[in-house]
Amino acid sequence: MAESDFDRIRKQVRQFVVERDWDQFHSPKNLSMALIVEAAELVEHFQWLTEEQSCNLSPEKLTEVEQELADIQVYLISLAEKLKLDIVAAVEKKLVLNAQKYPVEKARGNSKKYTEHKKT
Amino acid sequence: MAESDFDRIRKQVRQFVVERDWDQFHSPKNLSMALIVEAAELVEHFQWLTEEQSCNLSPEKLTEVEQELADIQVYLISLAEKLKLDIVAAVEKKLVLNAQKYPVEKARGNSKKYTEHKKT
């Protein structure tokens, strides 16, 4: 089978870290911190916007948000590599669990249920 | 070209949201909040562990961490879809920028530089 696009970026992320000898700093603990810091940079773009404004970003803002998404993805890949986890497989397994947790007939269009399920 | 593994999970995530009619709650603002909440659930697993302990998780703990990774990936995909952004392309562009920001010869093995560069 041909290399997938996700495999390709995984290798690029790995190479980037190896070339800089940064693996020594990349404990899962530290990577989880780096990841949430990037997630917060994403949140920062939206904190004073209304929900509607957040759907209608200027091209400049969208480019900045795109870069934050990339940063989060990079750390997510680094963390998965470190823990020898397969992100694609993890997502597929999690969606099965989520489907059991939020059955269509109960969860449909219901943010309250959504939140309450979440708590349990 | 055959559908890639990442395309496959993107479609699954999309279908999950559509079936539950949750798109109405998924403004970029809200999705950024959901994403950081999941990132914090990841951080929570590591908060009282030493860095070394975080490298040696029990199988049970590893399964929990895997699920948090999946949750983050799911929201990252949802947000990218919403903003019509291509995560794979975004990562490739960002790695080029990062390579300029952290040139190998300066960044090699240097966490201090890492942090200082980061600030600028």
Next chain:
Amino acid sequence: MAESDFDRIRKQVRQFVVERDWDQFHSPKNLSMALIVEAAELVEHFQWLTEEQSCNLSPEKLTEVEQELADIQVYLISLAEKLKLDIVAAVEKKLVLNAQKYPVEKARGNSKKYTEHKKT
């Protein structure tokens, strides 16, 4: 001078940690992680609410939010103690800096300016 209310909770927080011998886990690094985990539990309450709904919480929800606020304050106090910082003095100094950064005449009623200033 009489002990202030803030001094009183600082002592209570300190005593709580000492009685449990938890100081060994309370490095500033770990405390920063614990603090952001609590901040995310706060965010979780609001992630699917509209801004208007977030202003009109039910009494039950408000009690939960109050507990999250308390958790954040507790870790903020623990971290300040650990680093021998005085939170009240820190706030007073920071408000002076913020007033220079966001002069009234420019910042008045302007969320865009707010965000842009923030970036610089």
Next chain:
Amino acid sequence: MAESDFDRIRKQVRQFVVERDWDQFHSPKNLSMALIVEAAELVEHFQWLTEEQSCNLSPEKLTEVEQELADIQVYLISLAEKLKLDIVAAVEKKLVLNAQKYPVEKARGNSKKYTEHKKT
């Protein structure tokens, strides 16, 4: 009774917001986002440090961390004001609950218990 130090900074924070007419942006939802963004700026200072290094910050770094603490406290106060919650009372109530959740004899020196209790 004389005004306490905490009352004093609460009034200063309130005045700062009123003078800039920023109350319109300060929904609890938005304030929770601003708070976690500041918490992440705190985490960023510690992400690549060892726990030991995080206990031994340079004076410059300590000043930066102090400012992050202040920012978090400011948003915590703003959010409490908005929701008409009393932070000091909230902390005192929460410490009573925590004492029941983590009884001294069981929680003493035990980070594993700490984490496990946390989960329940």
